[in-house]
Amino acid sequence: MSARRRRRHEEPEEHENEERWMASYMDMVTVLMCMFIVLFAMSTVDAKKFEQLKNSLATGFGEVKTQKIDTATGVVVPPAHVEDQSNTTDFALAQQEAQNLQHLKDQIQAALTHDGLQDAVQLRIDERGLTIGLVGNSTFFDSNRAELSAQAVAVLNDIGPVIAPLGYQVSVEGHADFRQPGAPYPTNWELSAGRATSVLRHLVEANGFPQERIAAVSYGAARPIAGHTGATDADLAQNRRVDVVVLSAQPDQVRKLIPDALNAPPAAPSAPAAAGAAGR
Numbered sequence: 001m002s003a004r005r006r007r008r009h010e011e012p013e014e015h016e017n018e019e020r021w022m023a024s025y026m027d028m029v030t031v032l033m034c035m036f037i038v039l040f041a042m043s044t045v046d047a048k049k050f051e052q053l054k055n056s057l058a059t060g061f062g063e064v065k066t067q068k069i070d071t072a073t074g075v076v077v078p079p080a081h082v083e084d085q086s087n088t089t090d091f092a093l094a095q096q097e098a099q100n101l102q103h104l105k106d107q108i109q110a111a112l113t114h115d116g117l118q119d120a121v122q123l124r125i126d127e128r129g130l131t132i133g134l135v136g137n138s139t140f141f142d143s144n145r146a147e148l149s150a151q152a153v154a155v156l157n158d159i160g161p162v163i164a165p166l167g168y169q170v171s172v173e174g175h176a177d178f179r180q181p182g183a184p185y186p187t188n189w190e191l192s193a194g195r196a197t198s199v200l201r202h203l204v205e206a207n208g209f210p211q212e213r214i215a216a217v218s219y220g221a222a223r224p225i226a227g228h229t230g231a232t233d234a235d236l237a238q239n240r241r242v243d244v245v246v247l248s249a250q251p252d253q254v255r256k257l258i259p260d261a262l263n264a265p266p267a268a269p270s271a272p273a274a275a276g277a278a279g280r
Contacts, residue, residue: 094257095264097250101130102262104162104246108132111158120155125262127255129168129248132159134199136237144182146194148202156199159244160207169247170209172200173217177239178224178231192242193218199242 105123112118122133134140140152148156163170174196176188185191196216203209221239228238248255 090254091257091261091264093250093254094261097248097254098125098258098261098264101125101246101248101258104166105130107162108159111162112155115154115158117151117155117158120151121159125258127248127258128245129255130246132244132246133241134244135241137195137240138237140242141195141198141240144185144191146191146198148198152199153202153206156202156207160203160209163246164203164207164209168213168249170203170214171217171243171245171247172196172203172214173219173243173245175219175223175239175241175243176221177236178221179236188220189218192220195242199244203244 102125105125109118109123112121120134120139122131122135124131124133134152134155137143140149140155141147142149174192174194176192178188181188181191185194193216196218200214200216203214204211224235224239225241228235248258250258
């Protein structure tokens with residue numbers, strides 16, 4: 001076969017496309033252009049909206065350093081007014097709690113008066129709640145004994161039905177004078193604990209007080225009543241006592257206002273029950 005015929009059957013020679021790089025280059029330029037457009041859009045801030053936002057935040061934090069009017073809606077209360085409002089609310093709650101405790105005190109006093117026992121206990125309201133003082137062991141306990149006397153039973157039978165249905169926590173607290181007790185009590189801790197437990201058991205077992213809301217505490221001779229720290233008969237009698245404390249469930253900042261609230265004009269009436277956790 002001749003050389004001319006061989007060249008006729010050979011494939012035509014391909015030529016390389018020297019402009020292919022242009023496509024990649026234009027794609028890259030397009031991407032860069034889009035990126036710069038986005039960056040430019042992000043860098044553009046609406047000055048009016050930014051000023052409104054700045055004014056609103058400054059006003060919200062109580063420090064306005066601009067003459068612009070805040071366009072935010074709502075009421076902004078200065079910190080001093082917030083504190084005043086909190087104090088007013090706390091005192092209103094203290095007034096209501098004092099009124100509830102006073103109502104409870106009146107109920108107990110009426111029950112005791114009905115049975116001629118109005119002078120057998122001491123009732124007082126303070127920041128802890130209502131304290132029912134069973135004072136003097138000759139009235140409620142025989143000497144060096146923890147068993148309840150007949151008068152103690154009568155008093156507790158008047159007190160228990162009044163406080164049992166309410167939501168208060170109760171602490172039964174035993175106290176003793178400074179003198180050393182006799183057998184079977186090695187110290188005043190055991191004697192005062194035995195008397196407090198006797199009161200607790202009667203309230204629970206005879207008067208139906210819920211056992212999950214009551215506890216007995218022994219203070220021995222460690223907490224004499226102020227002004228009754230001597231060795232006179234009156235001092236000793238005041239310190240031989242069991243206190244039944246109806247505990248207020250209000251927060252500390254409210255309870256400390258109760259003594260002042262007792263002398264303030266009465267708050268709006270409500271039910272005397274005060275359910276909740278104990279506060280002492």
